[in-house]
Amino acid sequence: MKYIESLKNPQVKQWKKLLTKKERQKTNSYLVEGFHLVEEALKFKEDIIELMYSEEIEIPQEWDIHGLQVTKITSEISKAISDTETAQGIFAVCQMKNTSVNELNGKSFLLLDAVQDPGNIGTMIRTADAAGLNAVVLGEGTVDAYNPKIIRSAQGSHFHINILTGHLDEWINKLQQEQIPVYGTALENGIPFKQVQPEDSFALMVGNEGNGVSKHLLELTKQNLYIPIHGQAESLNVAVAAGILMYYLKK
Template sequence: MSMESNDLYIGSPQNDRVKGWSSLLDKKYRDRENRFIVEGVHLIQEAAEAGVVVSQVVYDSERGVPAELESLRNGALDRTEWIAASKAVMGKCTGTDTPPPVFAIVNKPEMPRERLFGEGRLVVALDGVRDPGNLGTIIRSADAAGADAVVLGKGCVDLYNPKTVRSTMGSLFHLPIVQEGLMELLPLAREGGAKLIGTSLQADHSCYGYDWKQSTWLLMGSESVGLSEEVRGLVDESVIIPMAGRAESLNVAMATTVLLFEAMRQRLV
């Protein structure tokens, strides 16, 4: 690790630029600026590889630029501003007691709506999923299982919440994630030939009997109440995940993962 002699150094958490960066911990300012914070070497590498605009990389001056990022200074991040900062600055901008060695300010990626529609699409549509850890896990599972896109409907936690970003482990850069109302998109999906599939403990059909090879939008609801009444009214069919043990149910992230991997299994046959 090293600190480049020509890199700007910022030591005070009261610095105006630091205040601007730390404001991105708040959704209101992320929406206004159309930017967000990514923390750690891996997420910065993923952002650079995805080709999104990384305006600044800020690193702990005592620890220097992480070795894994050195090659990016003259490559994918050659137009990025590199800034050394004190631990106090690192902590203020990441909102953590043990701040990472590096963070970056990144433009929100473009999310093309077109990939939501078309033959054979597998889309995960979320209704009121509020827990950032659950949302991040669902996005990782959708990425791993080869889903085409994820839609975040009304009441979902912000995709760019720092906890959500961390829990995606970079998968938010791998597939389109659209934040838009389900009541507008679901009828369009159905018009395009997709089946709208929900889950229910009262469903008669097993998820293993459903034909996941056809165009499908998998609708998953909030941790506490499931799908909202208005979204449930659009469901074409509900399936149940059979369970051999005594657990009453799975949480939304685990249930979504099980269903996505069954879809992947069928689609790979």
Template sequence: MEIRRISSARNDRVRHWRKLGTRKGRDEYGSLLIEGITLLEEAVRAGWSVRALIVPEEGLEVLKRLPTLEGVPVYSLLDSTFNQVVETQAPQGIAAEVGMALERGPFQPDADTKVLLLDAIQDPGNLGAILRTAEAAGVRDIWLGSGTVDPYNPKVVRSAMGSLFRSRIRRVDLKKAIPELKELGYTVVGTSPRGKDVHFDFRYPERVAVLLGNEGKGISSAIGALADTNVRIPMPGIVESLNVSVTAGILLYEIVRQSGDSR
């Protein structure tokens, strides 16, 4: 394995990797940085393209613990430079540049494919938790409407804990995407404290798209008007709302319960 040593923090590769810490940079280059062996292994298993490995000069032994990655260049950085490239305060000894994998082709669902629609979810931790919960509930198709945080934001990547790599994520205009889903036979179910049905009384069809809204404002009126129905989650306690990632878990697992899928 050839290791390419970089001694200057002003090196073009270092500048490139630092740009990947921004959404503009990620979109420009079509790649992102991930940190740690666990996330790297998850990305490789999911078939993501690894473009470069980055290690600190004093931690080269970490390379012995990596999966086999033929032809991937390895760069060694001074520890101080490595710490400038990575996002976390306690770097895990390795970072990797991987190619982003947004879904771009036409949506071709199976009979029971569920879809999760997110309208302006802004908190990276919430989106990461939603991705992980959705995968656990068997929902891989996640459509992100306008105003939703970048799914490749480092905080989203860390909180999703690998689920990002196995999700089929699309950035969409929900005003166009929802009618298209309806044409495919989907029922779009939103949430509202004034919803007609309690969430566990509503019978979710095989083709269902669950619509969740912004942490503070909920689903926008323009998007909410496109839903076929709204369900409500009973809250006997004295609270006004639930965290959106908790709401996602409650609704998605009710769908799991109704489907009888206990795998």
């Protein structure tokens, strides 16, 4: 086990860089923090590159850390690499999983078009996981799935469900080639969602909080759906709407 106590240590600088999208993409790795998320990561030990913990805490005895690279750090380092106001002092560097449109595997998908709010994205990843979908695909303009706020909001679902990126028009074409219907979400040329039947295979596409799904993508779908509003609210939050539709469409 290593022990690092200097904030100037190159390894500490590298961990801090993982809070940026550029470094995550460069190294194909990301940082998780907190007891719950690290515990979830340990269920998929092959994804863990390194585990770090503050000298002020103890690793739970029931955790299986055998074979992992473990580094003890000071509380100052813990605060420096944390993205939260109150660091719990436990971290893991994990490897991203790479899957492309050419490695399409699964029957049910959530497609995100230019969604901007990390909380919404994390919630939708978590809900897709809970609803039993196979993958979430983040299209252009959507916030990086490994943003620390998204990691926290998803509460460990990054380890349970495939999280992919790419051009959504390519994904839609590939899904349709595999006879998987793609449903957009829009009032214009849309129908109430209960007019379609739940299916084993489907893809649901939701869009930007302010502008919705891009018009050119809506033109590629099998059908566009909307959720009727029975009260006085102007619209539903995108994560709430996605949750309703995923649970309805999933047979």
